[in-house]
Amino acid sequence: MSAYTSQETNRVEIGRVADGAAVRDTKERTGGYFSTTGRQRAAFIDAVKNERFE
Template sequence: MNKVGNWRKSSYSGNQTNCVEVGALADGAAVRDTKDRAAGYFVADRGQWSAFIGAVKADRFVR
């Protein structure tokens, strides 16, 4: 398994714990729940992560 480095959460989250964190991988990203870090994380390869970020920026998700 790839080593995840530098877990980060959005600065918009402030002190909230109902967030997700993103960690850097050599070939993509890992995502975990801030309030339950022990539950593990899922990974996305570079193409999957790029597609996800593109969808977020294009506002293709229901709020």
């Protein structure tokens, strides 16, 4: 899944895989991806929503 924006921004694509998600940089698609488990993905989203990153 990714969202379209007309602004120059840093974005990632997230796709569902068997038990989690695969993530890659939209500007460097040939650079590969990393995958996470469902639990890791949920913890990351929770951290973003609760502003644990600067």
